[in-house]
Amino acid sequence: MKTTKARDIMTTNIIATKKNIHLTEVMALLLRNHISGLPVEDDEGNLIGIISEIDLVNSVFSGNADGTTAEEVMSKAVFSFSPETELAELVQVFSSKRLRRVPIVDKGKVVGIVSRRDILREILKRYI
Numbered sequence: 001m002k003t004t005k006a007r008d009i010m011t012t013n014i015i016a017t018k019k020n021i022h023l024t025e026v027m028a029l030l031l032r033n034h035i036s037g038l039p040v041e042d043d044e045g046n047l048i049g050i051i052s053e054i055d056l057v058n059s060v061f062s063g064n065a066d067g068t069t070a071e072e073v074m075s076k077a078v079f080s081f082s083p084e085t086e087l088a089e090l091v092q093v094f095s096s097k098r099l100r101r102v103p104i105v106d107k108g109k110v111v112g113i114v115s116r117r118d119i120l121r122e123i124l125k126r127y128i
Contacts, residue, residue, distance in 0.1 A: 006085040019070055022065065047109070049078060080103045100115060
């Protein structure tokens, strides 16, 4: 039986932002794409953080969302995984760390995202 890996279930149409983008632009990206968080990349396209709705909610009431950058409020401690990571490991980390999404990274570049929804979709496949 084939073991399911991150590469088998990840979303590959990545929406990411650069570190110097203002929070108003990040909010617009999240809302326009119906997502709750996204990777933040440096100028070379390497993963440096994640910014989520809660990061924005916790910071935008300062009144300076158009003068604050993604890098200033993003989460820098990011759980990321290789495309070869097995589903069982992802499930364990999602559960123990209460994650919503994790970037899938190859050589420092984000190549996919696995969300709770991706995991649920894969588990449901086993029942139908």
